[in-house]
Amino acid sequence: MNNNVIQILSQTLEEHKEAALVLITRTKGSSPRGVGSMMLVDSNGGILAGTIGGGAAESAAALEAAKCLRQGLSKTISYEFEIESPDPQKLAMVCGGEIELFIRVFKQTNHLLIVGGGHIAQALYQLAVVLGYYIAVIDDRPEILTKERFPSASELILGDVIQELRDYPSHEQTSIVICTYNHTLDEGALAAAIAKPNRYLGMVGSRKKVALCFEHLKAQGFLPPDLDKIHTPIGLKIGGETPEEIALAILAEIQAVKYKENLAAPKDTVFARI
Incomplete structure (x- = not known):
């Protein structure tokens, strides 16, 4: 027994x-x-x-x-x-x-799924390690997705980004951050992520690119309630523009969502891809 x-x-x-x-x-x-x-x-x-x-x-x-x-x-x-x-x-x-x-x-371990392995992803990973997150990173570039760049990551997933994201077993404690190397890939990843279980879903991008992405998603049949759940502009408004500062703003927002803090205040800062 x-x-x-x-x-x-x-x-x-x-x-x-x-x-x-x-x-x-x-x-x-x-x-x-x-x-x-x-x-x-x-x-x-x-x-x-x-x-x-x-x-x-x-x-x-x-x-x-x-x-x-x-x-x-x-x-x-x-x-x-x-x-x-x-x-x-x-x-x-x-x-x-x-x-x-x-x-x-x-208890469920706090789980961070980073889609993309660039500078923001690496900085976000480093901060999440300090907070004890279970971290998975998805990318299609073998030279980027290495143990040298992400030594403490729980999972490094190399392959077709959108397909790997679709197949990945997320849950209600998963925070998903989309920050790939081009906007078309971001859009496809976001479409794949919307229906997945998550506690937080955010995407890096300029306000103009985000608006265009949302128009495309609406044309695919996604409804406003689906899009309203996406955190973009991403991150709390705390200032800064380096990858490390952007990562701090993103993780601060993830923590605020985790602890159900009020995020209703308007955000003006828009983080573009780095």
């Missing part, structure tokens, strides 16, 4: 999903399962694998594990069992006794 829990946990993490592992660490008296029993819980309180004995204890622990996932907090909890008790901290279970559980949270 526990081997299956570990296997499902490994698979969940490989898919960049989050889960909480609930492990029995101590029992006193009678309890439904022994020390070492475990279960895996998703962010909705659903049990993905395993069991700690069923009944009220398992249901309460699953809900608590989901709460821990939302808070990003691992912790130890305990329950007492009584057949009948007016105490809400005690669970009505026939077995009696007491159980201690450790809830270990596995």
Whole structure:
């Protein structure tokens, strides 16, 4: 049983999903399962694998594990069992006794997908490394997409940019930044990225080029609600024009979206390709 829990946990993490592992660490008296029993819980309180004995204890622990996932907090909890008790901290279970559980949270890693490997991409990568992002970079130029330029990147994906982007398994914690070496490629990459799961989608480009790109996307059938989700002009208005300054503005905006800060204020700065 526990081997299956570990296997499902490994698979969940490989898919960049989050889960909480609930492990029995101590029992006193009678309890439904022994020390070492475990279960895996998703962010909705659903049990993905395993069991700690069923009944009220398992249901309460699953809900608590989901709460821990939302808070990003691992912790130890305990329950007492009584057949009948007016105490809400005690669970009505026939077995009696007491159980201690450790809830270990596995949160999704912040995930940055950089489409293009030029100067802005390299500067953005360097800042994201400091913040502990899982970083993937897509480009079709082998001389650009090298371990020397991106030594700590989790993935370097060489190939047709648009096709690789279409095939890439993004999720709700993925931030996508499009900054390729030409506007036609940017436009194709943006069209491929719009329908993909993401927390943030932004594209580098001048206001004129962005407007033209949006007109082309509308002609392809993309609706205003789709385009409204795109962050462009990209980055917070903090000033600067070097690749490093542009990258800082972009990552600041990504962080603001992550923490649901207000981005309603108008932005006048437009970053062109570097």
